[in-house]
Amino acid sequence: MPHSQDIEGENDPESASEYECLQCGTIVQATTHPGACECGGDFHNRAKSLE
Numbered sequence: 359m360p361h362s363q364d365i366e367g368e369n370d371p372e373s374a375s376e377y378e379c380l381q382c383g384t385i386v387q388a389t390t391h392p393g394a395c396e397c398g399g400d401f402h403n404r405a406k407s408l409e
């Protein structure tokens with residue numbers, strides 16, 4: 359097999375996503391869902407649409 363080229367990782371499992379609190383607007387970066395915000399609100403992944 360030829361050496362594979364470096365592909366800029368779209369599927370990098372280590373890359374963080376941005377999560378935004380629906381109540382206070384706090385934004386955190388995390389690789390996994392951060393759970394509940396300090397204010398008690400829920401975070402949603404900004405990379406995904408709300409449905």
Ligand SMILES: [Zn+2]
Nearest residue numbers: 379382395397
């Ligand atoms: Zn909050």
